[in-house]
Amino acid sequence: MGESDLAERRDDLHRWAQAYRDQGWPEDTPNYLLTGYIRLLQETSDTERLDALVLDPCFQLRLAERSGADVALAHLRLLVPRHADDALSLDRAAAAPVSREMLLGRVRPVPGAVARAVARLGDTRRGRALVVASGSAVDKALRLADLAGTVRAMDEQEAAVTAREAERWARTALREADRAGYVTDEAEGAAARAALALLTTAGGRDQQKQYADGLALLRSTRGTGSARCETWALTAALLAPDHPQDAARLLDELEQQAEPMGGKGVAVAVQLWQTVAAADPDRADRLHDLALERVTRAWQEAPSLEAVAGLAATASFVAPTRPARAGQLAAAARDHLEHVLHADAGERSPADAFHLEFGFPHTLAVLARALTDVGAPPEEATRILELGQLAVPWEPAHDPEEDPAEDDAFTEATALAEQAVHLAGRGDVDDAEHHLQQALALLPPAGRGGRGPVWLPDLAGALVRTGAAVDPEELPGLARLPDERVRVHAAMALAHADCDRQAEARHHAREAARGAAGRGWVYVAQALACVGEVAAAVDHVEGHRKPQSPGGRAAWRMADRAARVAVAAELASHDPEAAYELVRPVLERLHASRNAIRSHGLLPSLAELLPAVADLPPHQQQLFHELMAAAREQAARSNPDSWRPEELLVHAFLLIGDGEEPTRQLDRLTQSMAHRGAEHSPTAALAVLHAALGDHTAAHRVAMSPAPHHRAAALSAVAAHLARVPCRPCPVPDPVGSDAFTHTIQYLALHTTRATPAAARPATRALRPALATSGWHHTIPALSRIAPDAIATIGAITEKHLGTRRDTENDWTLS
Structure with a gap:
């Protein structure tokens, strides 16, 4: 075909797609228009049509229904700036994150084996999309690393791309763990696995850089978790044939990481040495001697329940080559534990009492394993475990609130998906696809229950203020729970009042009041105040009584002050006297406490009151200004x-x-x-x-x-x-x-x-x-002033997604 014929055929496809788009992408939409047509737009760089297609909520929903929400989410990545200084138009820039959030609500978590089965059957991109559609950054990094290993047998280039994606999520996990200060071991382990994926898939033109990046990522980890250390040693073993110097350096570094660990860190150091010895048996004899010397010194300095773990771990480590010494260590650990836990042992030391609360089950398990490793009779390990369980009752393995049926279904689905991977690897494609479909059928559908988007009230108010084409009156019905509807009605009341539509504002304020419960009363009070229903607003605030128990009074004072300021700010234009009476108790408390605390510490508290007093008559502002002047004067002297x-x-x-x-x-x-x-x-x-x-x-x-x-x-x-x-x-x-x-x-x-x-x-x-x-939703108030078209777009996408989900849930409930 010539270029002119190709252009005509492309125009025919565009008209065909437009016809289905005009119908809202109905159920009989051909598969080509949901999948292949996007590739055509990519290949021809038709960005206008591509953007319109992937941001069309009806297209998103049909694609999510037909192929899965993960595919629709992956298409959102195709949105790219047209040039370096592209404004992306705030309208289009806002459509992407709200679409992403709506689609994420339709993703059902799937076992990693499902993604690997999909990839093994030839759809690597879909496999990656399934992985990144749900779960934490740690989960995504681990599953992508596993996926890279599966894909490597079929397509080295796709495997390298998958490993790079694992690296990206691993670095995200490390940053999140650093900020949060917890789950560090999990993040370090995920990073080590991603590094291994980079190293094992390095090839082609990017081989040297990917290899160097893999080593750098691995060396950036610093934790002592078992997953990270075992992956580090496995990496060294895999590199040894082709990169012996790098392998040796990795084991040297892992061994050196145990050096600073003394006393309480002996068990961790032994774990590191054991990992190194398993990867390089030539080091084992020297490391056995080092472990024995270290644990003996630590035990002599401070025998304790926590140190029992070091003795037991060392016994297991040296048992193959030094069985007599290992038996002595295990016996010493056993005897000390029995002595501490014996009924006549007397009061335990603070260190032992603390360890019984935190970390003791691990020590018990390490000791039981050591007794087995040194050849002690099986009943000895059983007796130690029973003794430990009597001292510290173990928590149940499962949360009683979890549904065991769902857990069983997930486990069975994982097993079926693993079989699908195996069958696909053998070339039994039909059986593999059958097992994969069975696995998917066991997984629960997504998108049922739960709360609606937290930003729905902000959006409702913005739609009212901008006069968007989307009907904001539909939004309360899209809220899933009663307290969410209260907030939506309250936000709409405030917005209508801002636009001087008092009748509409009063309607929504009363609708909010009709459904108020729990903490919703404060939003109702603010909404009633903005429409001038003074007595009702004040009654809501004054009805929020101080709790009888001292424990909740601090939280009550914070909530009471915030409510009084917000409601008084709305009442000031309707009834200044009522507004002043609401904030007067707060002012008087600040006045009474001005000498009890640093006076310049009053400045933030006084600033918080400014919206409530700014529009009051001068005589009602007097106490506020006196407090502010005194606070500033004394602050200047501090x-x-x-x-x-x-x-x-x-x-x-x-x-x-x-x-x-x-x-x-x-x-x-x-x-x-x-x-x-x-x-x-x-x-x-x-x-x-x-x-x-x-x-x-x-x-x-x-x-x-x-x-x-x-x-x-x-x-x-x-x-x-x-x-x-x-x-x-x-x-x-x-x-x-x-x-x-x-x-x-x-x-x-x-x-x-x-x-x-x-x-x-x-x-x-x-x-x-x-x-x-x-956190894109924080932009909604500013967008309503700067880009009202963006608010209309957000509203249309939200209404379509939530409305469809509500209808689907109603149909499912009726069925």
């Missing part, structure tokens, strides 16, 4: 080095309101963030301060510094300030959106820079990277 970052931020904005430059405060805040780290600092508030000072570059840099979810909140706060988006006080102390202090600073920033005009361009620049994170 040492700023002792100030918390929150106090420095409030003081900085007060200086801006006075027409002064907060140079010293800004310097101290910058130093504080460098010392504490972005994750432990009020980063979003500091970014807003830079924006208020007109330094958009610094605001962007600071907002980009924390982890992705917090980054989205910080960037969105900057964008909202630059776009001059009004900010209400949080009605609860721990809202779904940005933290309450950031809301306080956003309000204070607008209040002290009233003459500053909106800056749409830098606000848009701040929103784009926020939309690329999992």
Whole structure:
């Protein structure tokens, strides 16, 4: 065919696809239009049609139904900027993350064996998509590493691509573990497995770089978990034939990692040496001597229950070559444990008592294994286990709330998928596909139950404010649970009130009140206040009584203060006296405690009250201003080095309101963030301060510094300030959106820079990277001011996905 004929045929395909798109991609949509047509658009670089297709919610849903949500999620990766400075149009940039979140709700977790079976049957890309569609970063890295090994037998290039994907998720897991401070061993083990995948799939033009990257990733791990150490030793054994020097260096490094471990670390050191000896038997004799010398010294210095694990581990390690010495170690460990646990042993040492609470089951298991390894009678190990269980009752292996039937189905599905992998490897494709279908049939469908998106109330309010084509009145019906509907109605009431549509606002406020329960009362009170239903709003707040037990009073005070400020801010324009009476108890508590705490510590608390008092008559603001003046005067006499970052931020904005430059405060805040780290600092508030000072570059840099979810909140706060988006006080102390202090600073920033005009361009620049994170929903308030078309797009995608899910669940329930 000539080029002109090809062009005509492509046009025919485009018209064919458009016809089905106009029908909303019905059930009889041909498979080619759901799969092959996308490849055509990719190959011809038809980005306009490609973007429209993968972002079409009807297409997403039909593809998810026909091929799986993981395939639809993988297609979202095809969205790329058209050139380096592409604005991606905020409309399109917002459509991608909401589509991703909606599709993720339709993903059902599958065993890793299912993904490997799919890949072994020839669809490697689908296998990768199944892996990355669900699970933690650790899970994804481990499963992708396994998948790379499966694929290597069929396609070395695809195996290398899969290993690179495993590396990417492993590095994500390491970053998350570093920030969270836990699950470090799991992340280190996943990184080691990903490194092994890189090394075993290195080939082609990228061979040297992939090999070097694999070694670098492996050496970047520092944990002592068994999975990481065993993978490290396995890597050395695999490299030994072709890269003996690298293999030897890896074992040297693993051996050296045990050197700093003394005393309580003997058991871990022995585990490392045992791993090295298994990988290189020539080292075993020397390491046996080293382990015996180390454990003997540690036991003589501090015999304890925890040290029993070191004795037992060493006994198992040296048993093959030094059986007599191993038997002595196991016997000493057994005797000490029996002595400590004996009924007449007396009071246990603090160290032994602590170990019984934390870590003892592991010690018991190590000792039982050592007794078996040194040839002790089986009943001896049984007796030790029974004695240990009497001292510390073991927890049940399963959570009683878990459904054992689901666990059994998952286990059976895994076994069937493993058989499918094996059959496909032998070339029995039909049997493999049959086993895979059986495995999939056992897995529960996704998307049933659970809560709706946390950002649905924000979206409902934004749709009302922008007058989007999507009907916001449909959204309350899309909320799954009663408390979610309360929040949606309350948000719509506030939005209608902002648009001066009082009748609609009152309708939604009363709908919210009708369904209020639990913590929903505070949103109802705020909504009733915004429509002027003063008595009802005040009754909700005053009805929130202080608990009788002292334990809950601190939390009650925080919730009470947040509710009073939020409701009073709405009442101020309707009934100033009622608004003042709501916040007066808070002011009086602050007045009474001004001498009991550092007075400059009052600044954040007073700033939190500003939305509630700013619009009151002057005489009702008097106590607030007296407290603020006294706090500022005494703060000026104190040492700023002792100030918390929150106090420095409030003081900085007060200086801006006075027409002064907060140079010293800004310097101290910058130093504080460098010392504490972005994750432990009020980063979003500091970014807003830079924006208020007109330094958009610094605001962007600071907002980009924390982890992705917090980054989205910080960037969105900057964008909202630059776009001059009004900010209400949080009605609860721990809202779904940005933290309450950031809301306080956003309000204070607008209040002290009233003459500053909106800056749409830098606000848009701040929103784009926020939309690329999992916290994209923080952008909704700013988008409603800067890009109302993006709000309409988010609304259309959300309505289609949630509406379809609701209908599906109703059909399933009826059936």
